[in-house]
Amino acid sequence: MDFKGKTVLVTGGGAGIGQDLVMRFAELGARLVVLERDAERVEALGRALATTEARHLLLHTDVTSAEQLDQAFTSIGEQCASLDVLVNNVGDSLQIFKPLEDCSDDDFDRLYAVNLGQVLQVTRRAIPLLRRHGFEQASIVNIASIEGFRGIPYLSAYAAFKAALGGFTKSLALELAAARIRVNQIAPETTDTAQVPVSNFIHPEYRERVGDWIPLGRFGEVRDMSNAVLFLASDQASWITGTTLHVDGGALAAGGWYRTPQGGWTLAPVIERSGFIY
Numbered sequence: 001m002d003f004k005g006k007t008v009l010v011t012g013g014g015a016g017i018g019q020d021l022v023m024r025f026a027e028l029g030a031r032l033v034v035l036e037r038d039a040e041r042v043e044a045l046g047r048a049l050a051t052t053e054a055r056h057l058l059l060h061t062d063v064t065s066a067e068q069l070d071q072a073f074t075s076i077g078e079q080c081a082s083l084d085v086l087v088n089n090v091g092d093s094l095q096i097f098k099p100l101e102d103c104s105d106d107d108f109d110r111l112y113a114v115n116l117g118q119v120l121q122v123t124r125r126a127i128p129l130l131r132r133h134g135f136e137q138a139s140i141v142n143i144a145s146i147e148g149f150r151g152i153p154y155l156s157a158y159a160a161f162k163a164a165l166g167g168f169t170k171s172l173a174l175e176l177a178a179a180r181i182r183v184n185q186i187a188p189e190t191t192d193t194a195q196v197p198v199s200n201f202i203h204p205e206y207r208e209r210v211g212d213w214i215p216l217g218r219f220g221e222v223r224d225m226s227n228a229v230l231f232l233a234s235d236q237a238s239w240i241t242g243t244t245l246h247v248d249g250g251a252l253a254a255g256g257w258y259r260t261p262q263g264g265w266t267l268a269p270v271i272e273r274s275g276f277i278y
């Protein structure tokens with residue numbers, strides 16, 4: 001894959017999946033535009049990218065703030081003639097794990113803002129620049145979640161907003177096809193990142209038995225996600241739009257099926273606890 005001469009915007013490029021994406025796009029020749037809320041992560045990213053050739057634009061921006069987005073896109077418009085790729089990577093459960101009836105208005109507002117509202121706001125501002133893409137096609141890749149495709153108790157609002165990204169991805173793909181802008185998404189299962197550090201999140205006993213619920217027998221790594229995003233953003237996916245790539249080690253295919261300690265399959269729970277540390 002080759003992104004030489006392409007300008008790639010990644011939201012939340014300072015940690016986790018976004019950070020790996022930034023580094024890999026840069027290695028493949030892209031110029032990066034990053035919108036990241038954490039100032040220290042912006043600085044660290046600047047240092048990590050210092051050896052690459054392109055003149056990257058790293059902006060300290062909270063994508064849930066319309067005012068900060070306006071300022072950021074003014075700078076982007078001044079410094080970039082166009083965009084070729086947009087990765088809407090930011091999203092967060094905000095550790096709001098509780099029954100829906102216990103959620104406050106503020107919980108709903110914050111979950112909406114970071115998982116869906118900002119994706120609409122960022123994408124709307126990016127489209128005029130994407131329409132001016134300098135290559136055969138441009139590409140938008142959204143980062144949804146497996147939780148948008150199966151139920152997860154106590155994360156109903158988060159799951160609803162992640163599920164909504166699927167509708168957004170399909171409809172926008174139709175809107176932008178004539179402009180040769182493809183729109184797709186990936187849906188990750190549990191991936192070891194700053195937000196979901198597997199060692200703090202999953203009971204040790206459950207971690208050892210990851211193969212019981214993820215058929216390919218391990219948690220996701222940021223590289224698994226960036227591989228999928230790079231593919232969808234690249235020319236190799238030139239006839240793919242409006243779709244979801246599930247990057248989940250087979251977890252969605254397994255549905256409610258689990259491995260038994262004896263190596264068979266069961267629909268009954270194989271451990272007593274939820275498995276999560278929350």
Ligand SMILES: NC(=O)c1ccc[n+]([C@@H]2O[C@H](COP(=O)([O-])OP(=O)(O)OC[C@H]3O[C@@H](n4cnc5c(N)ncnc54)[C@H](O)[C@@H]3O)[C@@H](O)[C@H]2O)c1
Pocket residue numbers: 011012013014015016017018035036037038041061062063064089090091092093114143144145146187188189190191192193194195196
């Ligand atoms: N890690 C997982 O298991 C997992 C599973 C399913 C989906 N996802 C999705 O993958 C995406 C990336 O997740 P991750 O685990 O790499 O996250 P992460 O928290 O490790 O990294 C996200 C980065 O985005 C930045 N960020 C957060 N809010 C921001 C905001 N409002 N404005 C600008 N920057 C902001 C953070 O500072 C951080 O640098 C998210 O959309 C998440 O919902 C992750």
